[in-house]
Amino acid sequence: MTYVSVHVKEDNTPLPQKLEKAMRLTKMKKYHDDDYDYMVRYPAFFEQTPDSLLDKGSSRFSFWQDSTELVQTTFVEPNADSLTIEQAMAKYATELHATHQQKGPDYFILSGTLHTDSEAISGRLFYAKFVMHRKLWFVQTLAYPEDCEQAVKRLKEEIDKWKVW
Numbered sequence: 001m002t003y004v005s006v007h008v009k010e011d012n013t014p015l016p017q018k019l020e021k022a023m024r025l026t027k028m029k030k031y032h033d034d035d036y037d038y039m040v041r042y043p044a045f046f047e048q049t050p051d052s053l054l055d056k057g058s059s060r061f062s063f064w065q066d067s068t069e070l071v072q073t074t075f076v077e078p079n080a081d082s083l084t085i086e087q088a089m090a091k092y093a094t095e096l097h098a099t100h101q102q103k104g105p106d107y108f109i110l111s112g113t114l115h116t117d118s119e120a121i122s123g124r125l126f127y128a129k130f131v132m133h134r135k136l137w138f139v140q141t142l143a144y145p146e147d148c149e150q151a152v153k154r155l156k157e158e159i160d161k162w163k164v165w
Contacts, residue, residue: 015068019151028158031059033074038138038164040074042157044115048133072155079135088130088137096126109160115142125149127156131164138164 011018022041028041031048035057042048042061049060057076062069076158089108093101097120099112107129112123128141140159 010068014147015066016145016148016151018080018121019063019068019070019148020153023154025150028121031061031074032101033057033059036076036136036138038074038076040072040162041158042072044068045152053071064153068148069143070145070148070155072141072150073143074138074140077137077139082135085132088132092130096128123147127152127159129159129162131162 002039007150022045023043029044029046030039030041032039040059043063044062046061049062051059054060055075057074059074061072064070066092079088081087085103085106085108087111089101089103092098092108093110096110097112097115098110102104109127109129110126111127114121114126124143124145125146126141126143128139131138140162142155142159
């Protein structure tokens with residue numbers, strides 16, 4: 001009698017490193033918002049929240065495993081006060097407690113530690129791009145664990161390149 005034993009090597013690679021590799025290799029899907037006619041790219045292994053559960057002009061894509069959650073969102077909001085890029089960047093940087101700011105001709109990017117209304121969320125970061133078009137702000141955000149900074153590099157580059165039209 002012969003016994004065959006199959007031994008599968010246990011993969012002890014930390015999840016952030018696995019995510020970094022997955023992000024490098026994955027296909028990017030495209031989402032088109034029918035209400036505001038913009039497009040956004042997101043990793044194929046992210047789960048899309050159905051549009052019916054979100055506000056008009058919004059989208060949400062997420063990955064969750066163990067205690068690691070990555071969330072990519074888009075939404076549109078009115079520029080009710082007709083703020084300039086500089087004014088809006090100052091306003092939202094204060095509201096979001098942004099530690100980094102970058103300004104372009106029709107957009108700005110903010111990043112820093114994610115906060116609740118009252119305090120910082122330990123180990124969680126955000127990256128957000130606000131694009132001004134007429135009287136609207138088109139916003140794309142990414143929230144992720146601090147230890148996934150390298151893993152989300154490709155997604156941040158996608159956000160950097162994001163053009164509404």
